[in-house]
Amino acid sequence: MPSVVLAHLSKTMKTSFAIAKASLVASGLTAARTFTLQDGDGAIALLHQVPSNNTIINGNMRIAQRGTSFAAVASGSYTLDRWQYAKVGTMVHTISQSTDVPTLAQAGQLFTNSIQLALTTADTSIAADDALHFSQKIEGFNWAPLAQRGVIVSFWVKSGLTGIYCLSLRNGGADRSCVQEFSISAANTWEYKTVTFPASPSAGTWDYGTGIGVYLTFSLASGSNYHTTAGTWQTGNLAATAAAINGVNTGAGNFLFTGMQLEAGAIASPFAARSFGAELALCQRYYQVIQCGDRMQAAGANHFAQTPAPFMARMRAAPTAAITAGTRNNLGAGFPSIDSITDVGARFTIQSNAAGDAYALNDTVALTAEL
Amino acid sequence: MADYKLSSGGVRRASDGAFIPDDPRNRDWVAYQEWLTAGNLPDPEFTAEELAAQAARAVENAAVTTLDTEARADAIFTTLKPATGAQIATFVSSQFPLFTAQQRAIVRMLLHIAALTLRRGGV
Numbered sequence: 147m148p149s150v151v152l153a154h155l156s157k158t159m160k161t162s163f164a165i166a167k168a169s170l171v172a173s174g175l176t177a178a179r180t181f182t183l184q185d186g187d188g189a190i191a192l193l194h195q196v197p198s199n200n201t202i203i204n205g206n207m208r209i210a211q212r213g214t215s216f217a218a219v220a221s222g223s224y225t226l227d228r229w230q231y232a233k234v235g236t237m238v239h240t241i242s243q244s245t246d247v248p249t250l251a252q253a254g255q256l257f258t259n260s261i262q263l264a265l266t267t268a269d270t271s272i273a274a275d276d277a278l279h280f281s282q283k284i285e286g287f288n289w290a291p292l293a294q295r296g297v298i299v300s301f302w303v304k305s306g307l308t309g310i311y312c313l314s315l316r317n318g319g320a321d322r323s324c325v326q327e328f329s330i331s332a333a334n335t336w337e338y339k340t341v342t343f344p345a346s347p348s349a350g351t352w353d354y355g356t357g358i359g360v361y362l363t364f365s366l367a368s369g370s371n372y373h374t375t376a377g378t379w380q381t382g383n384l385a386a387t388a389a390a391i392n393g394v395n396t397g398a399g400n401f402l403f404t405g406m407q408l409e410a411g412a413i414a415s416p417f418a419a420r421s422f423g424a425e426l427a428l429c430q431r432y433y434q435v436i437q438c439g440d441r442m443q444a445a446g447a448n449h450f451a452q453t454p455a456p457f458m459a460r461m462r463a464a465p466t467a468a469i470t471a472g473t474r475n476n477l478g479a480g481f482p483s484i485d486s487i488t489d490v491g492a493r494f495t496i497q498s499n500a501a502g503d504a505y506a507l508n509d510t511v512a513l514t515a516e517l
Numbered sequence: 518m519a520d521y522k523l524s525s526g527g528v529r530r531a532s533d534g535a536f537i538p539d540d541p542r543n544r545d546w547v548a549y550q551e552w553l554t555a556g557n558l559p560d561p562e563f564t565a566e567e568l569a570a571q572a573a574r575a576v577e578n579a580a581v582t583t584l585d586t587e588a589r590a591d592a593i594f595t596t597l598k599p600a601t602g603a604q605i606a607t608f609v610s611s612q613f614p615l616f617t618a619q620q621r622a623i624v625r626m627l628l629h630i631a632a633l634t635l636r637r638g639g640v
Contacts, residue, residue: 356542446581447574463542468535478574485526487538501581516544 200418201288202362203228203428205301205406207243207259211426211433215242218266224516226261227429228282235276235367237394238267247404248302248336255417257302260404263366265306268396274369278394279385281363283517284408285431285462286318286352289359292410293346299362300340300414301406305330306399309391312365312376313341316383318358318517319351323384325365327376334399340414347379356462358517362408366393366401430459432516439472440482441505444498448478451504455484456491457513464489465513472508482506489515521549521559528559597628598635605629 209227216225217240221233225241233239244262247253263280299313308330316323326341346352346360353359365372368386376387393401405417420428434457442451457465467484474482478497486493494511498504521528527538528549537545553559563571600608605628609621616624 445585446578448578464538464540466530466535466537466543466545468533484536485524487526487536487540489540514545515542 199291199409200420201284201292201408202282202406204425205404206257206417206419206425207261207404208422209426209429210243211429211435216240224433227433229261230281230283230516231263232279232281233277234369235269235272235278235394236267237265237269237278237367239278240264240266244402246304246402248338252336252338253302253405253417255419257404257417260302260304260402263401265394265398265400268398269367269394270392270396272367272369272392272394274371276367276369277372277385278366279363279368280366281361282406283318283361284359285517286354286357286359290354292408293352293354293359294348295345295410296342296412297408297410298340298342298412298414299406299408300338300417301403302336302338303328303330303401303403304334304336305393305401306333306397307391307393307395308333310387310389311393312368312386312390314361314363314365314385315343315346316361316363316385317346317350318353318360320383321381322347322350322352322379323374323382324379325374325376325384325387327387327389342412344378350381364401364403365390366398427459430457431462433512433514434458434461435510435512437472438469438482438484438494438509438511439505439507440494440496441503441507442496442498444476444501444504446501447498449498449504450495452493452495454491455494455511457489461489461513461515462517463515465515467492468512468514470510470512472506472510474506474509476500476502476504477506482509484511519558519560520552521557523559523562525562594635597632600628600632602629605632 204227207226211227212224216223218238219225219231219241221231224230226243231239231241242262242264244260245258246262247257247260250256269276269278297315305311310327310329312325312327314323314325324343324346326343328339328341331337363385365386368390370388372383372385373388374380374382374384374386407414407417409415436455436457438453438455440451440453442449464487467487469482469484476499478499481495481497483495484492485495492511494509496504496506518531520531521537522531524536527536527546529536530545535545537543537549540546605625609624609628613621613624
């Protein structure tokens, strides 16, 4: 158990520690816990002792298995890994992996990517059920450690329109929501934001397993059907306050963000960048692309060859599988096929159309088990 | 054509040909269930035309297999018919290396008889 040694701290640092510790205890850490200050960096060192478990996957927008640019994105589509676009209304966006990022001097660490929502068609009049929500659905297993505790979201954001925006947490059952506001002070300028949320209630339809634990949602626009008051958990599926601006109005331009982190407590720790491989593996629980192939010298038509297709990571559920053709020859209609799908693998099958060399080589299979 | 087609262990989505497994945690399967609840019906796994085509292919395949078997037998007979005693001995030695000398002799004798029979038009 880490412990704090106060003997060599200045009075100012002791005071800082006391304030920080009080915040940590208030955020859900037990009073029995103590923390070690390893060096003379005072409160900063204290913060680094707090375990940083970022529940957001691909918060720094480096993983882009589906592609790096998506024009006229359809509602419900996934873009960069784990980030989903949903809309009701006439607004149109192109979403891309951007290299426009906060500087090292600003962020204290190097970000290489952000995600950019470029407005190509504005929606100047938001009807009651119109909305532009950009979300990450957090699996119940991952939400459970944060459930019924205060949490904090931190991120870098840059927007073409100044004003009030909203960030919300909503449960998978769509019967509990908490909305918080944040302000963009300067147009087209990177700003660092932290947004705290009170502990989620035990009441409501919550999934702490493989389903949707919670939606973390940016609202760029929400009609009145989604409006509520900020700061407390409410009954219903709500995503914004009435004070929020229309972020898809004429002139909105680009909305970018990166360094997204969700963690327990009331103090945001520095963005915890995982290794690229570790982040990719987390994404592959929900989406991955594998390469499959098979070949045989068929003695006639309708001869089968089958090969196992193991997945690179165990998936959240048995995934939907879509095959993209590689090099093919002499295959019957409907082949290759992929079936017998579980959350760990599938079976890839070819069938000959006639005697001779029959093959499907370098086919790719996109596997989707998104929430 | 319906939006979905039945398939073993799941359904195929018409829009992109994707296979959707029967897993209630899969959101595409959930969407399919909602589509069913709305009163829609999927296409059968095989249409009448596809079943007829499969049956035709099965008959064709069986015929090809039979022809292949007869062709292989013809090839063996054609090779064996003019074979000399030395050629038969070489063939037996190469094809049955683990046989004892006595076993190879018996095989050679049988093949000689077969070759003689073929030359006399017995088969």
